[in-house]
Amino acid sequence: MKENIAFTAPHKTATEAGMSILRQGGTATEAMVAAAATISVVYPHMNSIGGDGFWLIDNPGSDAPIAIDACGAACQNLAVYQEFDAIPERGGLSAITQAGTISGWQTALNADANAKLPLSEILAPAIAAARSGFEVTTSLQTASDKLYAVDKRNDAFKALYEPNGLALKQGEHFTNPALANTFEYLAKNGLQAFYQGELAQSFAADLAAAGSQIKLADINATQAQLVTPLKASLQGVDCYNLPAPTQGIHSLIILSIVDQLRSKASEDIDWLHLIVEATKQSFHLRPQLWADPNAVTALYQQVLQTPAISELANNISMSKAEAWPFNASPGDTVWLAARDQRGQMVSFIQSIYWEFGSGVVMKDGGFTWNNRGISFSLDNTTTNCLAANKKPAHTLNPAFARYHDGRRLAYGTMGGEGQPQTQAKVFTDYTWRNRTINEAVAAPRWLLGRTWGDTSTNLKVEQALASELGTELDRLKHKWQSVEDNNEMMGHAGAILDSETELAAASDPRSDGAALVGCADSPSQ
Incomplete structure (x- = not known):
């Protein structure tokens, strides 16, 4: 039989997750969501579900690829930044923008007429990786060492990524049961449950405790765009x-x-x-x-x-x-691509900006919130100046030819x-x-x-x-x-x-x- 599916990712566990969906007849979009969830588990320094994503989805015979912007916009309340000469790089005040990536997953699945797999199957590889654990890579150790020297990481970050009071080391076995629980909750209640209800309320509380100006209303309003x-x-x-x-x-x-x-x-x-x-x-x-x-x-x-x-x-x-x-x-980021048996191809990218983003972990969510908003300027004369509901200059850009x-x-x-x-x-x-x-x-x-x-x-x-x-x-x-x-x-x-x-x-x-x-x-x- 002629080879008709392909997947590539910067962590082999994510590649395997994507291929498992493609082998059972899933679409490239479904495979990408599976891999995107999985790589947020095994490469948590490079990306997370508290970050952003961008999609190009190419369907055979279409006039152009489908493009999805899942970039989080700045929150409503920004008055505190008038006191600063520069935006703080870590901690709650670096968490300025919404987390758009999961809204992007939903938008991609909605745009795919052939996407029929239940979320429980799509998210199963990520749940397994988070619950059973994985081996810490050199890349993850390097980032962990760097964040260990950062003061403005919250207690939930330390509890998750420094379980013995020390940074993660290459070769250690790492599990993230809280993130497994989050994916199980989303599999049961739908991806929009990330932004509505008790899970979103817990995120808003964690962000507020860290000093972030992101409110529940900002999280509720998050929406990816075609x-x-x-x-x-x-x-x-x-x-x-x-x-x-x-x-x-x-x-x-x-x-x-x-x-x-x-x-x-x-x-x-x-x-x-x-x-x-x-x-x-x-x-x-x-x-x-x-x-x-x-x-x-x-x-x-x-x-x-x-x-x-x-x-x-x-x-x-x-x-x-x-x-x-x-x-x-x-900027720490992951880029992935897929091709399914129908010929659909996806070029996808997902990020939290700097390694481990803001350094603020959602204690019930098991993931770090992004610090993408630090790319804004506090100079109001610039095109990229900070303003409510505005999107920051973004490094992410998946390509297709x-x-x-x-x-x-x-x-x-x-x-x-x-x-x-x-x-x-x-x-x-x-x-x-x-x-x-x-x-x-x-x-x-x-x-x-x-x-x-x-x-x-x-x-x-x-x-x-x-x-x-x-x-x-x-x-x-x-x-x-x-x-x-x-x-x-x-x-x-x-x-x-x-x-x-x-x-x-x-x-x-x-x-x-x-x-x-x-x-x-x-x-x-």
Whole structure:
């Protein structure tokens, strides 16, 4: 039997959860909810049900993918922030925005005509993982060590993630019965029960005790939205991403610039230089483009058109790097993708922003609330200024490509503001450099700007690539440094490629993930 299902995630347990749904005939959307719930259990530092999510769902024969914005908006009561010069990074006051991800799960299931599995089956893998436990990874230990030094983590956080008074250690067995109970409650009462009733009331009480300004009314009002995806038409391929408040616009600007100038690139150094310089051109525009969809400037509607892209491309020199003071924001995230037996594909991303988000755990929920709202500015003259019901500038942006020859590619990565850069590298390697998706995902990479705990704004290059291209980077006047290979700061990328002759999936060696391809046990309905 021809292979007809695929799943990739940055933790193998989530991949297995998604594949278990696909094998029994479930849709890619149902599989994604199962995996999204499971990865919130086993990668709690990277994401949680107290965070946000974004979807691209591609159904065969449709005009465009379905796009879902499950970004939480700022709460109503923000008066306390008038006293601050900067938003606190951790603790209750960093918990400013609603948790949209579960509303996104419900919206995705509602939009899928073939989704018929009961929630009890979809959430079963997550319940099992939370109740029976799992082995702490190196990635989780690193994040736990970092949060151990943070003062503003609440008692529920300490009780859950420091059960012996110490940070979690790699190899330890960790269980989360409270989160298992939460998923069982949702399986019985429906996903909307996260936002209504006794569970929501307990979240509001925990947030208030930590000093958050989020009220029960804010939680009650949380609602994901179906939105129109962004589209960039390149030569031979249409690329899709999420609109504001995400970085999707920047991901597509970078690809559009590279598409215009790719005839000037032949060697590895040319491609690296071109993508880095295209990134700089796009990020110059962030003050106008990266904010709530109601706050971005008029440029947003024009910037993907050919004249605007040509103007940006003309600013790039292929013989010299532009000086760059860019400071990137950190961000812990998970990106996943699925393909079901009917041909539905999903590109999905879910996050709480910084590792363990606000550091405020819901004691009855077993999860951490996000600190996504710290990306707001307290400068009222900026597009991304803090305001009630406003969405913050969001790093998350899942990607999808439809090739004119029928191929389809779901791809993406975690990595904060490194996401557009890594997306461009993976897409370029596969589309224009004849690499397989596994080669494109695993190849040595780079990151422009600051990342976790770092103050430098230079170009970080993995050692294998730095050894090969260091002299050329100097010649082009890049300010760069080498970092160890397979570095987690480069993100956890992945991809699924679907064509008439091939179904392939890739997972990043920088993660704890797996990419699986197989056959559904149940015939398509």
